[in-house]
Amino acid sequence: MTTPQRPILLNSCARAATAEEARFRIDRPIGGRAALVLALDDEAADVVDRVAEKPWRGARFFHAGDVPFSQLEAELADADVAIMIATADADGEVAAALARACAERGIMTAGLILGEQLEVAGAVSALRPYARNLMVTSDEDDVAEVLTALRA
C-alpha cells in the first residue's frame, strides 16, 4: 500500500466533499438527450399525445402506425435514445425493426410498457429482446418521469 500523501489544501483531499465545497463545482449548461419517442399501439399513442403537450427540450413523438418507417429511420440520424411506449397490444415487429435500426447506429433503446404485469406479459416478451431497458408500470406518469430524468 502506498503511504497516503498529506494534502496541502482541503480541496485536494476527499474531505472536500462538504456542502461548502460544493459551491466550487463548475456550473455550466447541461445538454439534453435527443429522444425519439415512439408509440407502438393505439392506446400508447393516446398517452404519447398527452405527454407530447408538455414542454420538452428536443424530444420528438411519433405513432408507429402513422409514419412510414423510412421517416423514423431519418429521424434517428440525430437521436441518441429511442423510447418505445406500449400497452398490451404492442406490435413486436415495429419494435424489432426500430431496434435493428438503432443497433446499426449505436443508439440506446428503452421501452415503457403500460399496464398490469399479467395483462402486458405478451408485450413484454415481444419487446424484451429489443429494449435494453424495460419498465413495466401501471402508472402513465412514468413516461414523462423518464423523459424528464433523461433531460429529453
Next chain:
Amino acid sequence: MLKTEINELLTHTGPGTPMGELFRRYWIPALHAEELPENDCPPVRVKILSERLIAFRDSEGKYGLIDEFCAHRGVSLWFGRVEERGIRCAYHGWKYDVTGQCLEVPSEPENSNFCSKVRLTAYPLVKVGDILWTYMGDREQQPGLPEFEFAQVPAEQTYTSKRWQESNWLQALEGGIDSSHVSWLHSGGLKSDPLFKGTKGNEYNLNDLRPFFEVAEADGGLFVGARRNAENGNYYWRITPYVMPSFTLVPPRGDHPVHGHFWVPIDDENTWVYTFDYHPTRSLTPEERQAMIEGHGVHSRNIPGTYRPMENKDVDYLIDREAQKRGETFSGVRGIAQQDASLQESMGPIVDRTKERLVSSDTGIIKARQKLRKAVEALRDEGVMPPGVDPAHHRVRSAAIVLPQEQSFIEACRDDLRARPGVAHTSV
C-alpha cells in the same frame, strides 16, 4: 435529473418534512442489538431522522428510546445512570423509565406527584434479529413488526454489521438499486472476495458488461432485473428487490449467503447503513462469519469500538493506486462497502440532482424516486399508507437464475422472489 424542489422533498427527513413523515410510518433500524448488550448497560446516543435520542436497556431487559435531553435543564442523559428500571440524569437526579415517563424529581417533597406530569418523547424499541427497531410515528398507525427474512432466521444463519456513511440516505440507497455499477466498481471483488468468488454467476457477470435491465413494480416497492447472456441463447438474470423506503437485497451468488442493506437517515447529511448476510437454510460457517467480521463481502472494516470504517474520507479512503493499477481493485479502495461509500460521499452531502445526466440504464433509480415521491405526496395529501409498511411486503427475496429468452423473470420467479422458510434461495 430532478428539480431542486423534488430533490429536497426526497432528501430531507427531519421532523415535519414530508419525507420525514413517510419514514415515520415504518419500523426502521435504530441500533445494532450489540450496542445494548445487557440489562443496565451504559446508554447509547442515537440520532435518526434528525432527532437526538438516548437508548437504554433497563434492569428488566426493556429497551427504551427517549429524548436525549433531560426535561429539567436540558442535560444529555448520556451521562445518566441506568439503574432500577430507569435512567437517572447525572445533574439533579431526575429519573425516567423506558416510556419517557419521569419517575422521580428528587428535589420535590416526598409526597409530590409533580413527576407524573413530566414525560419525555419516547419511541418503542424492539429487538427483531440482530437489530433494535423503532417506530417514530403516530401510535395509532403503528404497523406490525418487521418480517424481513434476514431478521427472522435463527441467529446462526445471519450476521449484521453497521457503518456510518457521510452522505444523504438517498444517494446511498440509489447505489443499492443500481446494479449496473457492479461489473465495474466491484469487479475486483467478484474474483477474489471469499464471500463472492467461485460461482458460475460471476462468470456471466464479468463476461457481459452491458446488461439489459427490466424494472417491475412489487407490492412493497420494485424488482429490478438485470440480464446478461448465458449459454444457448438463455439469459442469466439477477433480480434486486427494493422495499420502501430503504431496504435493498443483493442477488445471490452460488451457495454464498445472501446480503442486503437497510439505509437509515441519521440526519440529512449522514446515514447508518445496516448490512446483513444470511442463508435461508443453513448456518453460516465459521469462515464465513469471520470473513464478515473482517469486512469482506459487503461489510466494512471499522475502526475498533466505532461504526466508522477504516477507509473513510479523512484518510482519502486509504486509496491504493498500485492495487488499482494491478486491477485488484477498480477504484483503488479496499472492500465493496467503502468502494460504494467513497464514491457516494464524493458526490457531496446531498448530491445536486439538477445536474445529473441520467441514461436509460438508470431506469431503476428513476422509478424508485418516482415511487418515493408519489408515496410522500399520497401520504401528505390523502393520508394513504405507503407501500412497504405492511409486514407482508417484507417477505421478499433476491434471486439469480438462468431462464429461456422468452420468459419473464417476474412470472418465472414468482415463488423464488418470496421468502419461503426452510426453502433454499434460487441462485447460480
